[in-house]
Amino acid sequence: MSKQYINIAIAGLSLSHSEELKNQLRNMIPQDYIIKWITATDPNIDCLFIHETFYETEGIQRIINKKCFPWLKITKHHQQQQLTNNVLNFPVSNHDELTQWLNHHVLNQEQAPEAETVNHIEAHEIDEEYLSEVLNPENHAKLHLFDAYGSIGIAKPDLNTIWIILERKKTGTDSSFSYDLANTDDFMKIYRKEKYILQDWLWNFYWNSPELLKMIAPDDGHFKILSWPKPSDIQNKKLIFQLSAVFIQGAKISKIADHFNISQQLIIRFIATNLAMNNAVKINIWDKHFTPPTPEVQDKKDDQSLIKSFFGKIRKKFGF
Template sequence: MNKQYINIAISGLSIHDAEELKGQLSNIIDNKFNIQWKTATDINLDCLFIHENFFDTEGIQRILNNKSFPWLKIAKDNSLSGKLENNTLYLPIQSTQDLNQWIDQHIIHNDFTPPLDEPVIPLKKTAQSILNSDHPYTESYFKAMYNIDEGHHKLYISDSQGALGVIDIMQNLVFCNPERKSFETDFSFNYEFASTSHLIKASRKDSHILQDWIWNLFWFSPNFYQIAPEDGHYRIHFWPKPQDKEHRKQIFQMSACFIQGAKMSKISEQHNIPINTVRRFIAANMATGNLSKINIWDNHYNPPEILDEKPEESMIKSFFGKIRRKFGF
């Protein structure tokens, strides 16, 4: 490399493990380069160390598809301590011999090609993803966000405007960034394991129920309607708690339908709701993990039957209704 600094990201590790790895890397690299610690989404990234549980997520695969740079998966195994096998470095590091050799080959001398036995997985392109620069925001992306083990349950969420906050999966809470002005996000939304520097950006005093907050964040980010399919049969599992007073009636109408299971285009037609508003509703529920695809033959919402009564029949029913109320029948 011709520069005097190197941008390195460590993502997905606990605070203790990340600090251990940073210390080892600093000892090896500092005499050659000045290290600048970055996030995994930094456009100038030169090297990435990622927890093995996150390597196959669409967000990480998207990063590795966009730029070729050295990376290692990180795992924990006391019996393999310090070893580097199959592009995986095992913690804790008792011997730095393998790591030294890897850094010397791939960073100091910049000799890197993607390993043949760990290919970067091409992202599938859909009509929606092409429109939005191969966005990774599928149901599996959000399911992975909530599927965190007990040792790594705090995630830092951010976008191009900076920190949104820290979410705690175990407590089902989000701690917001008090300096954030706008309550919306865009197609730069990303998450990673929270480090110490991330935690200080979130306020313990400004906390919210995780699912409610995420639902509203994506509802107030209307461009995300594009991540939802144009049509389909879905069921939601719980009622959202919308903060949007202007569209609250429509949101509750859609909730009442999709809690029973419904087809998107049918709800749009029956309730005169624009299809992109229905897609926006589905997208917000995707982001919350509050959505299941159902089969066409499963139970669905059925609109109430409207009886085609003749005017005189309606007048007679109304007359007898008044009589019953008056005399207490």
């Protein structure tokens, strides 16, 4: 029999408890299978063990409801039954119950063909709701941010704080961007002494992620941003502030592009970044918004400015 892979995620446990559970699972699963320890957001997940504290979080519930795989919620209430109603009492003392559960729910499942696995990865869904969860102030968990290139950092949304992997300090990401509940191993990868304001750092992180932004890029329309960003892009800082001054009032993408002679794709990038940050909303055409003056109105304003300047100089010269 050729060896098969089983992708198992353990989330929310301390490092010691996680290692203890891993050792027990290694002993329960036949050697015909190779265990791969993955994160809860991995699209190839076969089984999840999640601590009860994090089970009700929106991110975990989205994963469980969206994907069909077996899972167990881990508790430490030391009830009489070891395993019941998808709840596993930890530490595991009765290995027979867990072994039976694994045999029935995990080992008997057919492995998906490799081609389907690749398609599943490509279909990894990213939308505004998924991205904005990283900023949800009601989320008290520590989130491990990562992508296909490795760890990015650990965010604490309720404290508006993030710790960054030094190598990812000024980089962006792509469609493989994901997040999961952070564990002790994840914290060992970051430099804890240097932390950033999550809202400010994440705005620049998304701004530097054009492939990611394509997945939420809006069509032409009227948009309004809710607050001013703090860009670190020196080259485009002036432009970002110019767009902020306009879209804080509300404006239409194509009209601003034409009036200020700015690339429409660059404005879409600006709006998409703010949508990812939950810092932009689409407004109706009849809502109050910035409207560039027509050429006739602009010429009239220019003439009035010249006349005012002329009389101002005369008053200054003759002391009127």
